[in-house]
Amino acid sequence: MPYIANTPEQQTEMLRAIGTDLEGLFADIPSALRCAGLKVASGLPEQDVRRRMAVVADRNRADLVGFLGGGFYDHFVPAAVSAIVSRSEFATSYTPYQPEISQGVLQAIYEYQSAICRLTGMEVSNASLYDGGTALYEAIMMALRVTGRRRVVVDDSVSPIYRTMVRTYTRNLGIELVETSSRIGLADREALARVINDQTAAVAVQNPNFFGCLDDFSDVAELAHRHGALLIASAYPVSLGIVKTPGAMGADLVVGEGQSLGMPLSFGGPYLGFMAARKEHVRKMPGRIAGRTVDAQGRQGFVLTLQAREQHIRREKATSNICTNQGLCALTALVFMSLLGKQGFRELALSCAEKASYAAQRLQAIPEVRMRFGKRWFFNEFVLELPVAADRVIRRLLEKGFAAGFPLGRYYPHMEKSLLVAVTEKRTKEEIDLFAHTLEVSL
Amino acid sequence: MRVIFDKSVPGRIGVRPSRQTGCPPPHIEPKLLREQPAALPELSEMDVVRHFTGLSRRNFGLDLGFYPLGSCTMKYNPKLNERVAALPGFAELHPLLPQLPTGERLVQGALAVLHDMDRLLSEICGMAAFTLQPLAGAHGELTGVMMIAAYHKERGNRKTTLLIPDSAHGTNPASAAIAGYEVRAIPSDADGRMDVAALKDALDASVAGLMMTNPNTLGLFEPRVREIADLVHSVDGLMYYDGANLNPLLGRCRPGDMGFDLVHINLHKTFSTPHGGGGPGAGPVGVSAKLVDFLPVSLVKERPDGSFFLDYDCPKSIGYIAPFYGNFGIVLRAYAYLLSLGKEGLLRVSEHATLNANYLKERLKPFYDLPKPGVCKHECVFSAKRQVVHGVHALDLAKALIDRGFHPPTVYFPITIPEAIMIEPTETESKETLDAFIEAMIEIAKLAETNPEEIVSCPKTTVVGRLDETRAARQPDLASLD
Numbered sequence: 001m002p003y004i005a006n007t008p009e010q011q012t013e014m015l016r017a018i019g020t021d022l023e024g025l026f027a028d029i030p031s032a033l034r035c036a037g038l039k040v041a042s043g044l045p046e047q048d049v050r051r052r053m054a055v056v057a058d059r060n061r062a063d064l065v066g067f068l069g070g071g072f073y074d075h076f077v078p079a080a081v082s083a084i085v086s087r088s089e090f091a092t093s094y095t096p097y098q099p100e101i102s103q104g105v106l107q108a109i110y111e112y113q114s115a116i117c118r119l120t121g122m123e124v125s126n127a128s129l130y131d132g133g134t135a136l137y138e139a140i141m142m143a144l145r146v147t148g149r150r151r152v153v154v155d156d157s158v159s160p161i162y163r164t165m166v167r168t169y170t171r172n173l174g175i176e177l178v179e180t181s182s183r184i185g186l187a188d189r190e191a192l193a194r195v196i197n198d199q200t201a202a203v204a205v206q207n208p209n210f211f212g213c214l215d216d217f218s219d220v221a222e223l224a225h226r227h228g229a230l231l232i233a234s235a236y237p238v239s240l241g242i243v244k245t246p247g248a249m250g251a252d253l254v255v256g257e258g259q260s261l262g263m264p265l266s267f268g269g270p271y272l273g274f275m276a277a278r279k280e281h282v283r284k285m286p287g288r289i290a291g292r293t294v295d296a297q298g299r300q301g302f303v304l305t306l307q308a309r310e311q312h313i314r315r316e317k318a319t320s321n322i323c324t325n326q327g328l329c330a331l332t333a334l335v336f337m338s339l340l341g342k343q344g345f346r347e348l349a350l351s352c353a354e355k356a357s358y359a360a361q362r363l364q365a366i367p368e369v370r371m372r373f374g375k376r377w378f379f380n381e382f383v384l385e386l387p388v389a390a391d392r393v394i395r396r397l398l399e400k401g402f403a404a405g406f407p408l409g410r411y412y413p414h415m416e417k418s419l420l421v422a423v424t425e426k427r428t429k430e431e432i433d434l435f436a437h438t439l440e441v442s443l
Numbered sequence: 444m445r446v447i448f449d450k451s452v453p454g455r456i457g458v459r460p461s462r463q464t465g466c467p468p469p470h471i472e473p474k475l476l477r478e479q480p481a482a483l484p485e486l487s488e489m490d491v492v493r494h495f496t497g498l499s500r501r502n503f504g505l506d507l508g509f510y511p512l513g514s515c516t517m518k519y520n521p522k523l524n525e526r527v528a529a530l531p532g533f534a535e536l537h538p539l540l541p542q543l544p545t546g547e548r549l550v551q552g553a554l555a556v557l558h559d560m561d562r563l564l565s566e567i568c569g570m571a572a573f574t575l576q577p578l579a580g581a582h583g584e585l586t587g588v589m590m591i592a593a594y595h596k597e598r599g600n601r602k603t604t605l606l607i608p609d610s611a612h613g614t615n616p617a618s619a620a621i622a623g624y625e626v627r628a629i630p631s632d633a634d635g636r637m638d639v640a641a642l643k644d645a646l647d648a649s650v651a652g653l654m655m656t657n658p659n660t661l662g663l664f665e666p667r668v669r670e671i672a673d674l675v676h677s678v679d680g681l682m683y684y685d686g687a688n689l690n691p692l693l694g695r696c697r698p699g700d701m702g703f704d705l706v707h708i709n710l711h712k713t714f715s716t717p718h719g720g721g722g723p724g725a726g727p728v729g730v731s732a733k734l735v736d737f738l739p740v741s742l743v744k745e746r747p748d749g750s751f752f753l754d755y756d757c758p759k760s761i762g763y764i765a766p767f768y769g770n771f772g773i774v775l776r777a778y779a780y781l782l783s784l785g786k787e788g789l790l791r792v793s794e795h796a797t798l799n800a801n802y803l804k805e806r807l808k809p810f811y812d813l814p815k816p817g818v819c820k821h822e823c824v825f826s827a828k829r830q831v832v833h834g835v836h837a838l839d840l841a842k843a844l845i846d847r848g849f850h851p852p853t854v855y856f857p858i859t860i861p862e863a864i865m866i867e868p869t870e871t872e873s874k875e876t877l878d879a880f881i882e883a884m885i886e887i888a889k890l891a892e893t894n895p896e897e898i899v900s901c902p903k904t905t906v907v908g909r910l911d912e913t914r915a916a917r918q919p920d921l922a923s924l925d
């Protein structure tokens with residue numbers, strides 16, 4: 001049998017030591033509860049599983065040249081990332097409950113927290129949450145705890161995927177969720193000013209927003225603070241290689257999807273929710289947090305700390321129910337950021353932005369194609385306004401091997417002709433040229 | 444070891460991203476740019492590799508040795524599954540592809556895996572359908588509790604309370620509370636099982652349901668589970684199964700047949716996916732027929748022609764709980780594991796998980812207090828009561844085990860057992876390993892009597908000794924800031 005070590009002889013010996021037989025091991029399960037036998041196929045040898053899964057994998061079109069983003073990006077992953085992260089000392093351990101034999105994971109968490117703080121311009125970070133959407137939800141819940149209020153404002157330029165998740169989680173909780181409509185690609189300041197009031201716990205924005213547009217939310221932070229509300233900023237970590245940090249804009253909580261930091265797209269997960277905050281709010285944070293301390297001999301070491309927030313101590317009074325998090329994904333992000341380093345990470349962001357700039361130039365040169373938010377600045381994603389429905393263009397480009405982008409009409413009904421195009425450092429100028437050419441002849 | 448930022452050398456470069464000449468500059472006005480690059484480390488690729496290899500050597504993983512962490516099912520993580528998840532056809536697949544026109548044709552392989560996994564888990568658990576979206580066990584609990592709320596809302600029930608045994612894992616009450624429920628704890632009886640009389644007392648019209656695990660967190664099967672289910676159903680409550688303890692039941696006994704309406708399972712426990720130093724895992728949720736309509740959007744369905752599609756038309760659904768289809772890479776690993784095991788393999792898992800736990804329990808019983816004797820399932824819970832007399836606590840025993848090369852069991856959980864030592868050997872461990880562990884445990888028990896100081900001063904073989912946790916919490920140093 002796969003993955004079972006005991007031989008039949010050992011099994012007999014062990015049963016003898018217990019003083020029972022196999023049936024006796026399950027005598028506590030009433031016979032009425034026993035199942036007669038599962039309708040499950042027989043097991044397969046490793047080689048057969050491999051072959052079968054390779055065939056299944058080939059039924060996916062992972063080979064398309066990708067201009068599809070929407071918050072999830074096809075970045076290059078250096079070889080050293082998987083070499084390090086797949087080390088079984090990391091991969092096959094669990095939550096570091098025993099710090100003396102878990103210093104590797106604990107120090108890595110501390111370093112990850114540090115890297116997230118440095119990237120976002122914040123002071124504290126947790127050890128990870130599930131994904132960018134649940135991180136936004138957790139940030140909202142945290143803001144409710146910090147302010148003692150029940151009203152939350154979310155701008156509709158925040159990922160619609162995350163907004164639908166937040167709606168699900170907040171539905172039965174007596175939370176007033178107010179969604180404002182963005183204008184011309186950016187959060188509408190007047191609309192925000194109308195709805196942010198002294199009952200508002202938090203205002204959630206995103207940079208770059210779902211349309212790829214860059215904003216400076218300093219004024220929104222001020223507005224929120226004037227009413228005693230927190231500013232929650234969702235961020236795309238790779239953009240922070242060059243883009244102004246949410247910390248510098250006055251954000252109180254920064255969350256986001258960390259997939260772009262070395263994780264494959266993998267059809268939606270596992271990804272990485274990150275969360276950073278100002279120091280004064282740390283005891284209201286969800287999730288694990290590692291801290292640096294010393295042993296009796298004064299040697300530096302790391303432990304899980306401030307655990308009085310967590311479910312295993314506080315049960316129904318915990319700040320969150322999270323237990324298993326995205327540990328190995330956080331390690332991936334840390335290794336990715338460390339390998340690129342200060343300069344490489346900046347260059348990565350520049351490379352994305354330059355290639356996107358090039359792609360925008362090429363694409364808007366196509367007759368009848370224009371930039372939907374022409375005056376807006378963008379990082380690596382932008383909205384093209386097409387003369388025909390985006391779906392039609394996408395379908396034609398799929399036939400030519402391109403994932404052309406995301407049809408914004410899916411989430412914004414008045415944007416049927418809008419195509420959200422993402423460009424990462426993985427795309428070459430040749431691919432962009434061919435993409436532009438193919439799009440032009442497809443119209 | 445110094446933190447990586449302290450090893451940084453200004454100007455040193457690691458991996459360089461690909462740049463291309465002839466591109467226009469970024470379309471970003473200067474005031475939207477950060478003033479200084481993020482202060483990430485400046486190291487060569489080799490520096491980074493050595494740093495993390497060094498860290499890895501300061502960490503104990505399952506591949507290094509026995510890891511009997513109770514409630515966590517630290518079974519062997521087959522390497523095959525890693526290879527499957529890394530196949531480019533899966534790893535490089537964009538999750539938004541199905542939303543493009545004709546998009547589902549682009550992901551038929553992935554949808555086939557999700558659909559087949561739903562069928563397999565439904566059969567194993569005796570449920571009608573599964574969502575694979577929940578991203579960990581606790582996330583599954585929250586998803587399940589939200590479905591409980593949706594069910595009651597649809598029926599016009601006004602329910603405010605979830606019943607949860609006092610021995611439950613902390614995530615159960617936390618999930619219930621986060622979804623807006625009050626938690627009422629049900630005590631255990633002298634045998635360590637749910638006190639059914641107390642349950643009867645606690646049952647009233649306000650009860651939305653009961654969350655429990657079986658075998659319970661003491662590793663004991665709850666034989667009256669059907670009666671419990673009938674009681675809860677009698678007030679139109681729902682039965683939620685915390686599947687963290689499913690391992691010893693595989694192929695033998697199904698939550699659906701026990702009367703449960705909702706089930707979450709931890710793929711990172713029962714289905715062998717690596718725990719990753721804390722995650723990622725996956726917590727698929729299965730439901731009985733009466734709850735299928737409430738499952739999160741979207742559902743993977745099969746057409747008569749054998750092709751698969753994502754159904755977003757779910758008017759009664761609780762909504763979106765994850766960005767896409769779950770931790771797909773984890774689901775893939777678990778799927779490969781299930782293909783490897785098959786029907787026979789599942790039975791062997793539950794058999795050997797139970798055999799190993801009972802063997803440990805019987806051999807250790809003379810040396811440690813066993814609060815609830817009798818046959819256990821996949822884990823057994825001792826108490827350090829007999830050692831406490833000598834000033835040796837569960838935590839000290841754990842540290843002594845570290846010096847003997849083992850990862851300690853779970854300690855101080857379940858909270859209903861003082862000084863709990865919760866041992867879950869899993870089916871993948873051999874008798875030799877168990878014997879070595881047993882010998883170490885016996886040696887430690889004897890030492891606790893003859894030389895308790897020796898144990899209280901453990902561990903001595905590790906890179907650091909016991910760390911000052913009070914200082915960590917009182918003077919938090921949570922990040923190295925620039």
Ligand SMILES: Cc1ncc(COP(=O)(O)O)c(C=O)c1O
Nearest residue numbers: 323324514579580581612614687
């Ligand atoms: C009994 C029990 N229930 C629930 C959970 C929560 O699962 P997860 O950590 O995957 O969120 C755990 C494990 O941590 C557990 O042991």
